[in-house]
Amino acid sequence: MPKLLSEKEALKAYRDMLLIRRFEERSSQLYGMGLIAGFCHLYNGQEAIVVGIQAVLNPVDTVITAYRDHGHMLACGMDPKGVMAELTGRIDGYSKGKGGSMHMFSREKNFFGGHGIVGAQVPIGTGLAFAHKYKEDRGVSVTFMGEGATNQGQVYESYNMASLWKLPIVYIIENNHYGMGTSQERSSAGPNYYGRGQGWNIPGEQADGMVLQDVMEAAKKALDHARSGKGPYILEFDTYRYRGHSMSDPAKYRSKEEVEEVRRHRDPIDQFKAYILKTLKVKEDQIKTIEEGVKAIILEAVEFAKNSPEPDPSELYTDVLKEVTSHV
């Protein structure tokens, strides 16, 4: 396995994956306690994908995804306190409590959401790529979708325009094999998703989304392709979500054994931990320090999210329209 990561980078990647895992576990608890409500889609199991891709991005690159988005936000460096406070619907959340789990953004980190309509983020991500090209800023749009979204027509409308205009975009398909309760076999004709760009001359590739180094390697190649002006690239990552589709889903459409099998043998965090202990000779106590650091960050985020006030009633009617005009 090629050494893509220095020890420092590896420890950061481990920390970021663990942060997402612990954040989601705590979100689940807070949901059970009634502090988080509505739709809440957890990312447990898929952590290597966002962390691996984020590791090879440039600051100018833009990221957009659908509603299973907590991991993407934490991976791009958004503050866990602000994310958690949004989940609890408080004023210090990234959207002042008005967006919720599926609707958070950070212009500072070039994270463009957080979108609740399956597939709708794909043309928007294609538009971000259009803007990169128009502004000639050498940025790439990284547009995530689940395999379930790939049956939406607008995905193919986007592939067509992206290829036609050679837009700098990498489409990332996180294939966790279930679109809500419908398995891949029951929803999708055809053998794969990465090959679905063929009709538009878009190269595609599949990699193991449970192995961080594999994600990084594939992502680096795809980003180089898009950044060099060759147009879009499709990456499909084989992954798995441990939890139901959302908090209200008991996941009866798959067996406990299936989930356990993945957890035991393919968990991205366990696999990466084993790799850095063995290959990079990282010490157990370094791991322990990271784990304790993550625990402290999560505890702090939870306290912050519990104590932040609800938005003032006057916020109901703010942010509907921007009342300034362009001053170019």
Next chain:
Amino acid sequence: MFKSLTVREALRDAMAEEMVRDETVFLLGEEVGEYNGAYKVSQGLLDTFGARRVVDTPITEHGFAGLGVGAAFGGLRPIVEFMTFNFSMQAMDQIINSAAKTLYMSGGQMGCPIVFRGPNGAASRVGAQHSQCYASWYAHCPGLKVISPYSAGDAKALLKAAIRDMNPVIFLENELLYGQTFNDVSQDPDYVLPIGKALVRREGKDVTLTAFSLMVGKALEAADRLAEEGIEAEVIDLRTLRPFDVETIVVSVMKTNRVVSIEESWPFAGIGSEIAALLMEHAFDYLDAPVMRVTGADVPMPYAANLEHLALPQVESIVEAAKAVCYHS
């Protein structure tokens, strides 16, 4: 200072001037470039600004509307042309869920400066799927601004305002107005009109007629006829449907005490229904007669010439409604 131009030319000049003023403004849509616009509204823009800024799209409304939204998030100012607004139904999720709601959902962080424009409403003999007015559909939604001008001067000054606005704007044009000439077009590139202000196009003391887009012309014709019968109608051109200028209507009603609302679209939950409700809230004591609505017939648009004529508001029906609220036989 004011020049005589067709609505079509005025719209093109508005886009051209704003593209000169602001490098981030670009035009995107079907046939906008090499074909010079399905209705020739973008005539000459490709030659002037090149293919980077005048972008011919495939027939892919949902996709290019979403792409426009993403480009706006990414710092550009797209003008998205729908060949007609009928096709915007393919793209409505992107317009409402992505463009209109994101500022709110982000707690004010994002915003989507984008204009969706194109002809709206019935043209002539094009049948049900190509003859529909979307005014009340879009005006229903918080987070959008909705403009529907009548004259060439308003079309230019309001389109320029829409392009400069920081919000998503729906700009509803009318195919039958494109070729009409108005002597009211400002040549000052900095002249814009405020969005959200109606205009009293004709003063009168007996009855208020409200209309927008093509129907303003019908209302003005009806006012001429009514004058012959001794009824002085005040004609209000709404110009913007969201935010809605209720004040101008209320001031007029305080004088006339009678209102007829005219629109091409269907009656149920239409702009006229909203005007009736607003007047109940804001001018109940000033009304001497119920608000009357003259609307398109509550049917899909028929193709047959005689049926199409019956399905659309005509000058006669406006005159009749105005007389009815004036209790004038």
